[in-house]
Amino acid sequence: MSTQHLKTISKLFESLRYRHDLYTVFSDWCACAAIAISNAIDVRQREAREARYLDIVRRYQKDELAIFPQILGEVTMALETAPQDILGATFHELELHNKARGQFFTPYELCLMMAKINIGGFDDLQKVINAHGYVTAHEPAVGAGATIIALAEAIKDLGINYQRKLHVVAVDVDPRAVHMAYIQFSLLHIPAQVIVGDTLRMEFREDWFTPAHILGFWSGRLAAKQVAQPDAKPEVPDAAVTPPAKKVKIRSTAGLPLFDFSD
Known part of the structure; x- marks a missing residue:
């Protein structure tokens, strides 16, 4: 596990929790990142997903949205370091599993x-x-x-x-x-x-x-x-x-x- 990338990713998410619920921020980031990747290649679903993307980002200010691609960059670098479940580790590092009704991901x-x-x-x-x-x-x-x-x-x-x-x-x-x-x-x-x-x-x-x-x-x-x-x-x-x-x-x-x- 890339501990340095994990710490950086967690810190970036934590920087958004003062204005937003951290569980919601994590879910919103996952949705936006997935849509961004999908819309670059899956033309058939682009229009509907773009509408979902815009609906999510309206809830954040410009300086907050600037953190989203930073997180994706750290996730990318972590996976380039070695295959791993960096997002599952982040979910636990942020202690979101407690709020997700005890949802745990296999080590x-x-x-x-x-x-x-x-x-x-x-x-x-x-x-x-x-x-x-x-x-x-x-x-x-x-x-x-x-x-x-x-x-x-x-x-x-x-x-x-x-x-x-x-x-x-x-x-x-x-x-x-x-x-x-x-x-x-x-x-x-x-x-x-x-x-x-x-x-x-x-x-x-x-x-x-x-x-x-x-x-x-x-x-x-x-x-x-x-x-x-x-x-x-x-x-x-x-x-x-x-x-x-x-x-x-x-x-x-x-x-x-x-x-x-x-x-």
Whole structure:
């Protein structure tokens, strides 16, 4: 964990708490950062998300808004230092988990151990890649994304480029958690579809596609596999982008093992 970046990020957030509730500031920053990344690449959802962005920033003064990109810069540098769940760590450092009804994020070191146990050795992973071209991971309660980040690091440590050989579908009921995961996956260039939804109720309402997903043409690649193997488990839910206010029921990839390297 990059402790210096963590301290700087926390200090920047703390500087805003004298005029605003810190929990709200953290949530607003996550939303704005996620929208800024999405709007640079996801043209289909740009208009609606830009309206949400403007609605949030109206609540802050100009000098306060100047701190938002500073935080994003520190998050970026922290992730360049090493793969880690810097936003989950910040959430705990600011003691926001106490206000979020006891919401805790799994420690990154534990996630990394789980990832290494699940993926096995190089030969096991390469066998799946040779057969299908890539591996997929499904996370039904992604939180800030620590488990997936750890998986990406474990794959990288085996000498395999996760940016080309891994695709992720992740779900969380908490929009703030989805924003956190989306930001970190985007900065680490992890191909992913992050969904706001309830895995247990099979209700999903909003998709966030990382730049790596869009630039890597993953929607087409996954759809082509489904056509070629109609009996295979779907890699991406059926729902196209749906309005946030409208709930739809779709075929879910959630409920599968956390790391699914099967056919």
